[in-house]
Amino acid sequence: MTIRVVVADDQELVRSGFAMILDVQQDIEVVAEAGDGAQAVEAVRRLAPDVALLDIRMPGTDGIQACRTICAETACRTVMLTTFDADEYVYEALHAGASGFLLKDVRRDDLVHAVRVVAAGESLLAPSVARRLIADYTARPTVISSGRLDVLTARERETLLHLARGLSNAEIAAALVVSEHTVKTHVGNVLSKLGLRDRIQAVICAYETGLIAPGAAPSQDGGAPAALFPYPHR
Template identity: 65%
Template sequence: MLRVLVVDDQDLFRGGFAMILGVQPDMEVIGEAADGAAAIRLAADVKPDIVLMDIRMPGVDGVTATREICAQTSAKVIVLTMFDVDEYVYAALGAGASGFLLKDIRRDDLVNAIRLVAAGDALLAPSVTRRLIADLARRGHPVPALAARLGTLTDRERDTLRQLARGLSNVEIAGELYVSEHTVKTHVSNLLSKLGLRDRAQAVVFAYESGLVIAGEN
């Protein structure tokens, strides 16, 4: 059973999300919070598996709350916002978020997103992914310090990271590299550990910023 904490300063959104998730057979809403400070306290008390986090809230915002919760607990945070704005993507990913979705997401897609993140995948809304990659492309040259860290990876781990940057799932990567899904999971775990990355979302950003993948290439 996935234990979910819902955080949003608007009663309508918070109650709606809690209602949707509360009827899922594999999920339990174990708490609700109306601001970041309450979310931090509640996450420490109830130990959720997943936190559904609003970005813009009075007082302690969602980015700050995400950073604290990821630092203090093992919870995975999915950020939900009405604003498709790049700086929020970077701030949320930098704070440790494993997913970034827009509030106009469909009910079934939201439920599936939570299951994906709980299983170890990262998730970005398609429009967010396009804007993220486009902005990374505009940044130009790779960051030398990041490029140097690629030397810690094996050839197969670099291949896996390239496929991650394309947004492929473990099953799809296995098909591309002609290996088992278990082998892909091992490569992903190893490369995250070697590069000091929290999850697949950070791996995607790293792949572009290190120069391993160039935006626009297949």
């Protein structure tokens, strides 16, 4: 199945470069390019692509605004692109509904991988962005507001906890001694009951509600939980 993509960036050379990288892939088709957020929204509404690659800083309607509209009105998933990795952009993008966040110096293979991952219903952040995000939570005092989680069953809370620790579905299945199919059901229930779009938002929710303490779930390299940036290990 071909992944249909809209690429939006106000810099023509950057936009064309990303489009060229993606369009040569056998399973990806760039169906439109846009020079600003308004054009991106119009293209998504008209063409119903699977993924929109959006630059954050664009004239007029910026990438964050475009992301918010696209996620609210369509089934298209969004990946944000920027030359900046300032924390406020990460938060704004995530709350707007973005499923991915990449810096523009992303490697060619990682860009292609990101589009495939997001199109498949998963989510990711660039490793450096994920580490900064979790580092910010680590610096904050833990605020318990777990009442939001009361809608979850005990098993669903366990599933959310394991998601926040960066475990894959297979690893969660092993920890809970259930099948991967059952884990997928639990994950789906967690997202649905909490009104979350994807696993990234689930991880953020786990930290915001105090289900997991900041800094309590490092990956093997001491960075952020692996679930936030599922790039292949090199």
